[in-house]
Amino acid sequence: MGKLVDVIDVSKIYNPGENEVRALDHVNLSIDTGEFVAIIGQSGSGKSTLMNMLGCLDTPTSGTYMLHGMDVSHMTDNEQSDVRNREIGFIFQGFNLIQSLTAQENVELPLIYRGVPKKERQELAVTALQRVGLGKRMDHRPTEMSGGQQQRVAIARAIAQAPPILLADEPTGNLDSGSSREIIEIIKNLHKEGRTVILITHDPGIAKQAKRIVTISDGRIQSDIINPDADVSGEAYEKNRE
Template sequence: MDMLIQVQDLSKIYNPGENEVRALDHVSLEIDRGEFVAIIGHSGSGKSTLMNMLGCLDVPTSGQYYLNGQDVSVLTDNELSDIRNREIGFIFQGFNLIANLTAIENVELPLIYRGIGKRQRHELAVEALNLVGLSHRMDHKPSQMSGGQQQRVAIARAVAAKPPVILADEPTGNLDSKSSADILKMLKELHRTGRTVILITHDNDIAAQVKRVIRIKDGYVEADYFNKSEECVENEKAE
């Protein structure tokens, strides 16, 4: 397979010196294009710090991070912003929708920052909202939608520009069990279309439904394995 992400000996140290905290401690891993990976760990394990690194939201203290063959660990803030805008679609636990904008306006907003023209970004936003089953909610504002529907809008916003990486940070954390199942099913569908999906979670039940699991503990990779559960086997056959 084609390697998309390569992390080499990555460390992140806060308060260097006597009271230093090693949020990441010499982490190395690889993720191929088209994989669906769950990164799991308890609060304080380092999984959120790793997410920030993979999402180009922060830079490491040492080590290298290659995304699409480019060492992004040495880039400036402006260059990292450009990488985020072009390469990564973010889905957050808190949805992060703008309250006074409609669903389609929320999806279009990042496309404006990418310099995409009005007609094209409208077409991309409509396509993304259709993909998540919200063609009937395009003109509704977040307050007029359920939590599950708001998360669908957030997914549409993340995938509209067709970035190679979807980074989902606890995307089911604020949802009921039915909505959570729907969102996880949607992420699986995105994966089947060829997207690379990285799911950050603390939930073992969710991780058990994802093909590959990277378990983080105390800032290092405790385990990296492929699930062999019945559901994962069925998902693999469907691909």
């Protein structure tokens, strides 16, 4: 069986020609089912481009991206939409909830696009919200919730349809330390339950929570190490922050 994620010699070039920017330069990366990988890099390192690529939001200029055995590097917009819907749960730095919808409606959104019948959809959404500890706030709108709660809604939205990959882009970037810890705990627990988690961050303290750390700079992968200190609790993270 192939890898879950297989990035083969992928490059992404913006503004081809004189002022071209090589955001990704012949990158190779494989991730197995059940891994917890942190991709760490400074801003401008190409980590955002890599995350867009992994999330099927963008297509490579050259190279191949195999996801779940499918070549997704040359798909049409609609095909990419379907792959995102089926395969990937996004957790963004800015939460990216729709302000006019309640927590539950936000969580139901990807299920609507998948065509899940209403009753089943509602059950899945409620289960997911309970899973992140928001069983009592399902009718609240994002503006009525704290940042940590909003991010938990976003996590519920990402896991409601049980996609194979959780793609978290600086999930704690907009949160205070208490909420950050909660969110990291939830993500770690989701990994323990067997989900594949890809965490994109610039913060080494957060990256240390992962079992594998991939460092990227100048569009190239600089190191790819197994993290022996991967901690099951949030303590290491706390220590690091202080």
